[in-house]
Amino acid sequence: MGTHESLISREISTKSDEAESQNTSTVSQTVFGVLHLIISLGLFFAIDMFLKKLFSAASIQFPSALFGMFCIFSALVVLDCTVPSVAMALMxxxxxxxxxIHRWLPLFYVPSLVVLPLSIKDIxxxxxxxxxxxxxxxxxxxxxxxxxxxxxxRKAVKTEMMDAEPMEKPSPFSSIEVWAWTGILLISLVVAFFNPTAFGTHARTCLPFLLASNVLGYMLGSGLPSSVKxxxxxxxxxxxxxxxxxxAFGYLSKLGFEPVLGYYLTNASSxxxxxxILNAFLDSVILSFAFSMFKQRxxxxxxxxxxxxxxxxxxxxxxxxxxxVGxxxxxxxxxxxxxxxxCITLALALSIISFFEGAISSLTAAVVVVTGLVGANFAxxxxxxxxFRDPIARGIATASSAHGLGTAALSANEPEALPFCAIAYALNGIFGTTLCSIxxxxESLLAIVG
Structure with missing residues (x-):
């Protein structure tokens, strides 16, 4: 009897050790995964900052992120031809x-939409x-x-359509994420209501609950039925x-709606x-497009x-x-x-209207944003x-008519269309800027406008 109990005890002990070992392994994998994400995402930011400083020092007005996207894509293609293992390792x-980035892609294009009421109020x-x-x-x-x-x-050159490389879809949002962001929203909202400058300025104090509202809104929207989306x-x-x-906060706190929107997007790094915060990801988003383009090279x-x-x-x-038509x-x-x-991405759209005397930059920004919104919603x-069935026609049509917002919206549900959205989105801006610099x-556009 004692031997039997001893065997059971040892079996329980062995299973306990195995379970503990598995838990330790899971924790290690999670920690490693988080560190891997931070380092890889940090490198995107580092590349973005380096290119911005380089372009600023050289007084180049062209968006550095678009240049970086093509550079990364070209480097991956060259490596794939010479040392394929290195290209795959980088991927x-x-x-x-x-x-x-792909999981949260549409979220990074939202700030310009949130402050749209400020842009169109004088029209x-x-x-x-x-x-x-x-x-x-x-x-x-x-x-x-x-x-x-x-x-x-395609019909003229007789190119047969081939299947796109399968693109992995991001994981769905968990209930833990929803509750965590709900907690951030409620706590920071209470803090901001009773002390609007708790974190030094109104913008910093409003930051947590406004950011949480964006995130929760996106999570809620992502969970809607496909027919509704x-x-x-x-x-x-x-x-x-x-x-x-x-x-609501502007009314209850007596700060007013427009000032609170002003705190949402200050355009001041200090x-x-x-x-x-969301806008800070935009250039890294563009750099990341190089990898989806490479996958569909x-x-x-x-x-x-x-x-x-x-x-x-x-x-x-x-x-x-x-x-x-105007x-x-x-x-x-x-x-x-x-x-x-x-139909051109905002950074290049503002460069284009600088060629035309009398154009209003705030209106340009608003129109570009609304065009993207229409495309995102109805494309x-x-x-x-x-x-339009194939990802090439769908990607090109969406990005050429609704730039980054359209790209983010379509690729959220059709990741295989993202590479073609990305290249059309970039080429559309580049070609439009080049064209208007001639x-x-x-003069012909001015003559038509009258």
Whole structure:
């Protein structure tokens, strides 16, 4: 009997040791995973800071992140041709950072939407209606032009479509994450209400609960049924959650809605708000696109003709159709000039309007953001209605008509379209900027605007 009890005791002890060993191994893997994510993500930030300083020292106005994206992509392609094992090792090393960015991608494009009420408040109602018509109609027309051009060129050069490389989808949000961010929101909201300058300034004190409202809004939106998300994208939910909370807090604290939105996005590194924290990721997001492009390098090479041609055609169409329709509907010339680069990413859109005297930069920013919002919300449904099935046509059409916001929205549900969104998004901005820097082109656009 004693021997039997001894055997049972030893078996229990062995199982206990195994369980403890497994728990230790799981903890070690978790710690290693977190460190791996921090280091890989930190390297993206380091590369971004280095390129910004380099471009600033050389007085180059072109966005450094786009240059960095193409450099990383080119380096990976060269390594793949010479030392493939090194290229694969780099892909594996940066995978945690890439998956983190891909999981939260739409969230990083939200700040400009949250502060949109501040950008459009001074636009007359009549002009606003005309601009709205141009934005929606122009977005749909540009999407169709880009998508159908890609299909037409493929048919002309007789390129057969091949399957895209499967792209891993980010993990869903857990209940622990939801409760953790809910706790941050409630605690920081109470602190801010009773002491608006608890952390030194209003912006820093409002930062935790406004950031938490964005995150929780995105989590909530991501959990909606697919049929709902096609017409009510998580980006909308994410934006509304921050705006509604800012409205409520501004009313209850007597600070006011507009000042609270001002605390959300200060554009001051010494006094950042929640929007500034999210914006800090944007250039790293663009750098990360190089890895998704590299994963689909064979498809990009195979379909280079339709990618480049459709981007060029859609960019030219977007600029000239905006100028023409603006004149036809009687929009003021200064406003028409301000909305010319409506389909181009914000950093380059602001560079483009600097070529035109009298253009209003705040209006340009608002129009670019609203165009992206329209694309983010309706691109998927519209592409389905137009029967654009393959990821190339869908990616090019979305990014050429709705730049970064459209890219973030589409790729959240269709990761295989991200590489084509990324390259179209970049080329669209580059080609549009190059085109508007040519004096005869500028003069022809001014002549059309009137």
């Amino acid at each position: 594996k090393f940066f995978e945690p950072a890439f998956m983190f 007359p109602a009549a002009s606003g209606i005309k601009i709205g018509f141009i934005i929606v109609g122009g977005w749909l027309a540009t999407l169709c032009v880009a998508g159908f051009t890609a299909l037409a060129i 096609k017409v009510f994208h998580p980006i909308i939910c994410c934006t509304l959650s921050a705006d509604l909370l800012a409205l 006094n950042p708000g929640a929007g500034d 064979k498809l990009i090479k195979r379909h280079a003709a339709e990618i480049f041609t459709s981007v060029i055609v859609s960019t030219v169409f977007s600029l000239y159709s905006t100028a023409l 004149r036809l509907v009687g929009l003021e010339p200064s406003l028409t000039l301000s909305i010319l680069p409506r 998927q449904t519209t592409l389905d209605k137009l029967r 004096p005869p082109v500028r």
